Amino acid sequence: MSVTPESRRGTAYVAALRQKMPNSVLDESWQTAEQATITVTREALPEAVETLYYGHDGWMSVVVGSDERLLNGNFAVYYVLSMEGVEKSYVVLRAEVPPQTMEFPSVTVKVPAAVWGERELRDMFGLRPVGLPDERRLVLPDDWPDDLYPLRKDAMDYRERPQITTETETYKFINAAKCETTEVPLGPLHITSDEPGHFRLFVDGEDIIDADYRLFYVHRGMEKLAETRMGYNDVTFLADRICGICGFTHSVAYASSVENALGIQAPPRAASIRTILLEVERLHSHLLNLGLACHFVGFDTGFMHFFRVREKSMELAEVLTGSRKTYALNLIGGVRRDILAEQSARTRQLIGELREEVTRLLDILLGTPNMRQRLEGVGHLDKKVARDYSPVGPTVRASGHRRDVRIDHPYAGYAGTPVGQHIMDSGDVLSRVLVRSKEFFDSIAIIEHCLDNAPAGPVLVEGFTYTPHRFALGYTEAPRGEDIHWSMLGDNQKLHRWRCRAASYNNWPSLRYMLRGNTVSDAPLIVASIDPCYSCTDRVTVVDVRKRNTSIIPYKEMERYCRERTNSPLK
């Protein structure tokens, strides 16, 4: 797409960078009017990221590694920053890393939000961020060979499996506590959850002093799969499957990343339909989390009622897409189904019922004294910590930051829709619940707005060709926060590189700070408040360092303790 220089947003950031580091900026390219990729020298990368992050209201969206040896002889790293100052745009800082050294200076030292991204670069490409404080594996399992980097283009065929190298766990959990603590492992997994994780709580009595966790037990290798086996349009159906709750938002993010790279635009009607379905997804996701909030404080009647009402949002998805999940509706260039008059009428009826019923349920929920008592002041995420780690969605909005992709970087048909911004300052579990409950009603308003104002016309553009090695970002505000996809097209009708980053990826690193200073019985509540799958905390092993014994407490018991808070299993 020819981006005219006048229409560009974010030029001030590029100018500021050029002014501060005139000899470090090597190249500047614009993918869309609000996406710039700036190639800087390797040595200048940390300072460049820091300048944009702290100096110009940048937030770390994702770190992308790419094996570009066949294109330019080097590996490349892309640090995607969402610029949320006066001008809203995306600025991507790119640096090339030569395959001879594989080294580049770590950004994490200056911007902690890059920590997971850089650990993943080590795992997937064997790139070495020099100075990275945490060099443990992030994604790869303990038994994975040291010299096999899955996302390199010359890695082992994706259908093969390497010989396992060890039978024992070699992962070291970090404990920053000064005093003597007891170790409480939570996890590792429940096979039905989307993000099983293992939590290691370091406790003194009942108080959590520090926490560490490990995820990616079920890393599905989707990026590799897409790059090696699937065609461009097939990947939209794979992107749907990234999450069992918010799949549609991923396929919109993926489809729009390719659309942005090619400079094509989904027709306005398709954009409106995408918006409606994205909000339908938010309705059922927020109802799920509100229901779980009830469940974890022992208010199971509320839990049942939220899930009963949630069924209406599932029906909404079924009416609009033919599937109880909003699956398989996107293609690159638009959507596959139009919304017809009778579907539109049924949608209005269902969201009317939802608005009325959820209003009543929330009134009951927030009027329950036990609720406030359990949620207020628990799992506090400090505003400064949030700034350092770039969390997204209700998690960051409940900690006093104005971040919402729908407002900052309007995509699909969000421009002009009544998206409210609900910001709370207390940063506790209660405020995250309140932010979600307010957003619920916004979603209903947005759906109504789109049904009223969707322009007529086609829902899909076709007949475009794919240009090799073009790349761009696609982004959406999933129910849990910003989802971002970076796609580079290949020359064989397959993606050269696809990086998809789900919202929770950005929320996990700050969870540690939310857990600190709380009691063990609140741990499941806090974990659930960032809305990952709650089954993450499946089983508990208690290691008492002082008594040198280990006991396993089943998850049910841990959950019971969270709900009843009597008869501690730790005694």
Place this chain on the structure above:
Amino acid sequence: MFKLLKEVFRTGNATVRYPFAPLPTSPNFRGKPQYDPERCIACAACTIACPANALSMKTDVAAGKRTWEICFGRCVFCGRCEEVCPTHAIALSPEYELAVLDRADLYQTAEFSLAACRICDTPFAPRKEIDYVVALLINAGLPEAVAEQRRAMLEVCPACKRRDEVSRESGFSGLHHIGMTP
């Protein structure tokens, strides 16, 4: 507490009778793909469109057979197969009860016989697909006799057609042997 009780009474019984009574689905619900082997011409368009590789096609040249197969365990119910099928042989149905006790029951297959090349005698394309093309030609207004004559050309495999193209310069055309003048 009072509000909660009111809500409980207002709701009444929310439990549905399923599985003892059928659960209605919305119109256009995307469920189990319904396949009609009578209509299928084994063109393989659906197997190319399927993002999940639930549909596949295997050709056994020695036996002169092509096997179409669907695995319901892999199906993601997207309906891409329905979109590309030229003969409406596959369409998504409202059926959603797909659980089986035996894994083999997740598969459905159909076998098609292949037509042999008139020149090299190697089986290469489904007979039904060739019949379908001839029928299309007749439908497009070609006299039946002419269409049937074209069949001879359709029943030559791509390799032989290519070889013929090359050897035509030397004055020999394999297609003459089967009564076709290209």
